[in-house]
Amino acid sequence: MTEKGFAPLSSQLGIPGTSYRLQLGLINDKWASRILKGKNIIDSYVFKDEDVADGYPNQNLIVGWVLRTVAIPNINPHQVMKTTQALMKQARNNRDKQKVVAPVSETKEVELEKVPENELRRPKASGWVKEDAPNDTSQEEKRKAFQERLKAKKQESASDKPTRDLPKIPSSTSEGEEGEKTFCPFCGKDLTWKFCPYCGKPLPHN
Numbered sequence: 518m519t520e521k522g523f524a525p526l527s528s529q530l531g532i533p534g535t536s537y538r539l540q541l542g543l544i545n546d547k548w549a550s551r552i553l554k555g556k557n558i559i560d561s562y563v564f565k566d567e568d569v570a571d572g573y574p575n576q577n578l579i580v581g582w583v584l585r586t587v588a589i590p591n592i593n594p595h596q597v598m599k600t601t602q603a604l605m606k607q608a609r610n611n612r613d614k615q616k617v618v619a620p621v622s623e624t625k626e627v628e629l630e631k632v633p634e635n636e637l638r639r640p641k642a643s644g645w646v647k648e649d650a651p652n653d654t655s656q657e658e659k660r661k662a663f664q665e666r667l668k669a670k671k672q673e674s675a676s677d678k679p680t681r682d683l684p685k686i687p688s689s690t691s692e693g694e695e696g697e698k699t700f701c702p703f704c705g706k707d708l709t710w711k712f713c714p715y716c717g718k719p720l721p722h723n
Contacts, residue, residue: 523542524542524543525541526542530603533599538553539601539604548569559586564578573609576598576602579605580597580601
């Protein structure tokens with residue numbers, strides 16, 4: 518049997534007591550097995566419909582085919598059966614996975630129903646967006662406005678400063694004589710102090 522179209526469903530496991538490997542798969546959707554040695558395929562076998570029960574090939578038929586193909590004396594059929602069981606378990610799992618995934622050719626295009634415009638529920642817009650007014654002010658106008666604000670701020674701060682009342686300069690005259698002027702007899706200066714601030718001599722009214 519030729520190897521063409523073999524789709525593996527298991528890994529390649531060694532046949533105990535030999536240098537051969539055994540593998541299970543499908544050829545044209547039918548169960549098949551093949552024996553390999555190194556990179557070479559020694560033989561392939563496609564199972565007939567009567568050799569398949571419950572969707573899987575009879576394991577005893579696989580063991581018998583291996584013993585006939587390898588034809589090595591003192592080969593243990595029990596070890597070959599263990600290898601066959603392990604391969605069959607892998608093949609079952611991989612075959613079940615293929616059944617779950619549907620081929621692209623079997624999928625149908627689903628056309629979505631269009632919801633009428635009057636049944637659409639769109640969220641209402643809330644809030645508002647402030648649009649910035651176009652800025653046509655030149656740099657020179659901005660500078661003048663800034664200087665005016667600065668000047669007004671300085672005037673405001675100056676007007677807020679408290680005024681201080683300076684103490685009155687004490688006078689040497691009595692209350693009755695307030696308003697009268699006193700002159701220095703030596704230099705003739707108008708004085709109200711006890712001593713002349715210019716010559717330093719005591720004034721006669723003291």
